[in-house]
Amino acid sequence: MNVMNASPRRKELTRLAAQLFVQEGFDRTTVRMLAQEMGIKSGSLFHHFKDKQEILAAVIEEGTQNALVIARKALEECAAEPEMRLRVMARAHLETLFTDRNAHVVALFEWRRLDPAASAHLSHLRDAYEALWVAVIDDALEAGLIHGDRFLVSRFVLGALNWTVRWYDPNGPRSPDDLADELVAMIMPTPV
Amino acid sequence: MNVMNASPRRKELTRLAAQLFVQEGFDRTTVRMLAQEMGIKSGSLFHHFKDKQEILAAVIEEGTQNALVIARKALEECAAEPEMRLRVMARAHLETLFTDRNAHVVALFEWRRLDPAASAHLSHLRDAYEALWVAVIDDALEAGLIHGDRFLVSRFVLGALNWTVRWYDPNGPRSPDDLADELVAMIMPTPV
DNA sequence: AGAGTAACCAAGCAAGCGCTAGTGTAAACG
DNA sequence: CGTTTACACTAGCGCTTGCTTGGTTACTCT
Numbered sequence: 375m376n377v378m379n380a381s382p383r384r385k386e387l388t389r390l391a392a393q394l395f396v397q398e399g400f401d402r403t404t405v406r407m408l409a410q411e412m413g414i415k416s417g418s419l420f421h422h423f424k425d426k427q428e429i430l431a432a433v434i435e436e437g438t439q440n441a442l443v444i445a446r447k448a449l450e451e452c453a454a455e456p457e458m459r460l461r462v463m464a465r466a467h468l469e470t471l472f473t474d475r476n477a478h479v480v481a482l483f484e485w486r487r488l489d490p491a492a493s494a495h496l497s498h499l500r501d502a503y504e505a506l507w508v509a510v511i512d513d514a515l516e517a518g519l520i521h522g523d524r525f526l527v528s529r530f531v532l533g534a535l536n537w538t539v540r541w542y543d544p545n546g547p548r549s550p551d552d553l554a555d556e557l558v559a560m561i562m563p564t565p566v
Numbered sequence: 567m568n569v570m571n572a573s574p575r576r577k578e579l580t581r582l583a584a585q586l587f588v589q590e591g592f593d594r595t596t597v598r599m600l601a602q603e604m605g606i607k608s609g610s611l612f613h614h615f616k617d618k619q620e621i622l623a624a625v626i627e628e629g630t631q632n633a634l635v636i637a638r639k640a641l642e643e644c645a646a647e648p649e650m651r652l653r654v655m656a657r658a659h660l661e662t663l664f665t666d667r668n669a670h671v672v673a674l675f676e677w678r679r680l681d682p683a684a685s686a687h688l689s690h691l692r693d694a695y696e697a698l699w700v701a702v703i704d705d706a707l708e709a710g711l712i713h714g715d716r717f718l719v720s721r722f723v724l725g726a727l728n729w730t731v732r733w734y735d736p737n738g739p740r741s742p743d744d745l746a747d748e749l750v751a752m753i754m755p756t757p758v
Numbered sequence: 759a760g761a762g763t764a765a766c767c768a769a770g771c772a773a774g775c776g777c778t779a780g781t782g783t784a785a786a787c788g
Numbered sequence: 789c790g791t792t793t794a795c796a797c798t799a800g801c802g803c804t805t806g807c808t809t810g811g812t813t814a815c816t817c818t
Contacts, residue, residue, distance in 0.1 A: 383765085399678065401593035405806060417808080418766045426806065483675060486591065522752045529733055530726040530749055537725025557722055560714045563755040575795085597776060609778080610796050618776065 384422050384432070387412050392433045392476035400430055400484045430484065431492040437477025438499045441470040445506050456510075456517040457562075463510045464554035467535050472542070472550050479539055507532060520561050531561070576614050576624070579604050584625045584668035592622055592676040622676060623684040629669025630691045633662040637698050648702075648709040649754075655702045656746035659727050664734070664742050671731055699724060712753050723749070 390411050394403045405426060409416040423429045448466040452458055471478050488496065511528045514520050520527060534557055542553065582603050586595045597618055601608040615621045640658040644650055663670050680688065703720045706712050712719060726749055734745065 381764090399593065401591065404804080406804090414765085415767055416806085417768075420807065421765060520752070522748055526745070526748050527752060529729070530752060533726040533729025533732075534722040535725075537721070537729060540725075541721055553718070556714055556718050560712070560719060560722060560753050573794095596774080598774090606795085607797060608776085609798075612777065613795060 381422075385436075387419075387422055388429070388432045388436055389476075391429045392437070392480055395430070395433060395480045395484060396476045400480070400487045427489055427492065430480070430487060431496065433477050434481045434485065434488070434496055435499065437470075437474050437481045438496060438503065440474050441467075441478070442499065442503050442506075444470050445503065449506065449510075456513040457519055457558075459510050460514045460519065461555060461558050463507065464531070464535065464558055465551050467532075468538065468550035468554050471535070471539060472544055475539065482536055482539065504528070504532070521563075527561075531557070573614075577628075579611075579614055580621070580624045580628055581668075583621045584629075584672055587622070587625060587672045587676060588668045592672070592679045619681055619684065622672070622679060623688065625669050626673045626677070626680070626688055627691070629662075629666050629673045630688060630695065632666050633659075633670070634691065634695050634698075636662050637695065641698065641702075648705040649711055649750075651702050652706045652711065653747060653750050655699060656723070656727065656750055657743050659724075660730065660742035660746050663727070663731060664736055667731065674728055674731065696720070696724070711755075713755075719753075723753070 391403075391408055394408060394411055397403075398407070405419055406416045408429070409419050412419070423432070445463065445466045448462050449459060452462045485493070507528050508524065511520075511531070512524055515522070515524055515527070535554075538553060542548075542550075544550075583595075583600055586600060586603055589595075590599070597611055598608045600621070601611045604611070615624070637655065637658045640654050641651060644654045677685070699720050700716065703712075703723070704716055707714070707716055707719070727746075730745060734740075734742075736742075
């Protein structure tokens with residue numbers, strides 16, 4: 375097995391695995407299917423990953439890392455008004471969700487297949503990401519832009535956004551940014 | 567196999583299956599695990615269900631039927647004001663979601679494991695339920711209670727509500743009704 | 759040229775999988 | 789009373805699963 379966690383080959387294989395995990399689900403994706411998609415034999419797979427679990431962990435880590443980076447960058451680059459930050463955060467969320475769709479769908483719906491060790495490690499990443507959200511929501515609440523319990527509001531907003539992967543069609547008329555703006559408008563008392 | 571679709575024994579077995587499906591996921595739940603939980607041997611299971619798929623379909627059908635019945639009844643019994651109907655619908659949604667939690671978690675997260683035939687059949691049930699939501703949202707929009715696109719709003723609201731199964735703790739201080747009221751308050755311009 | 763290493767393959771093992779076949783038994787029915 | 793029906797059992801078939809083993813190839817570095 376490769377020691378370097380970020381070998382380019384391994385990254386490519388991880389990307390392919392994410393796609394299959396979305397199509398079939400983690401449990402139904404066999405190592406033979408993974409290998410075929412990657413153009414190698416099933417035995418060779420275990421040169422890159424210790425076991426099937428590690429592939430899942432790699433997929434989820436990749437996606438969550440990206441989400442963190444994108445959200446942080448977006449927040450840094452934007453103005454300080456709470457409304458703008460809220461909008462920017464929602465946009466960043468949907469941007470990662472749909473450019474890195476496969477990895478995120480796996481992270482959202484196959485998280486429970488992780489063994490406890492991997493789950494614990496990745497929880498920290500996810501918590502860091504959610505902390506960004508809570509901070510943005512807090513500012514918006516304090517500015518009187520929205521109302522409600524900080525904890526509940528962030529859960530509801532994240533839920534609404536995450537659920538989009540179940541119905542949103544990227545080839546439809548609406549862009550992810552439209553979606554984000556509509557959601558922000560929905561929870562703000564006085565639109566436009 | 568039993569011909570009657572609603573034999574009491576079968577209902578009980580379906581309930582147990584739902585619990586295991588939630589705990590382990592559909593694919594990881596073996597017929598031997600199901601049988602043990604039911605207090606019978608794995609072979610006997612196929613007297614009640616044609617195959618493993620049929621157990622999944624039974625679980626999902628049961629949950630969705632209940633949701634429909636509860637929502638319809640709640641809407642019939644409540645006043646005609648759009649605000650009340652919106653609140654009642656949200657409450658009914660969370661009520662089913664948490665009294666029938668196992669079945670609904672399976673319906674939400676294992677839907678894709680259904681074979682095409684079962685999926686088509688159950689889609690009608692789900693569509694009927696979502697139609698109730700769209701109607702309620704439409705009334706609220708028309709009355710100026712909330713704003714936005716009817717399609718998007720209902721998707722966002724349903725997403726926020728469904729996602730609660732991932733974080734809500736029924737033993738915590740908040741009741742499901744509290745949650746429903748908070749969500750409705752969040753999307754309404756002028757609270758209390 | 760020789761050593762080291764990353765990437766791969768062929769072959770297959772042990773365990774577990776969904777499901778079937780054939781049988782037994784006790785209650786319900788005509 | 790004999791027959792049917794519902795429910796359960798034992799035993800195991802045929803197949804797939806994740807993973808291992810032992811070895812080969814191709815490339816890089818000194």
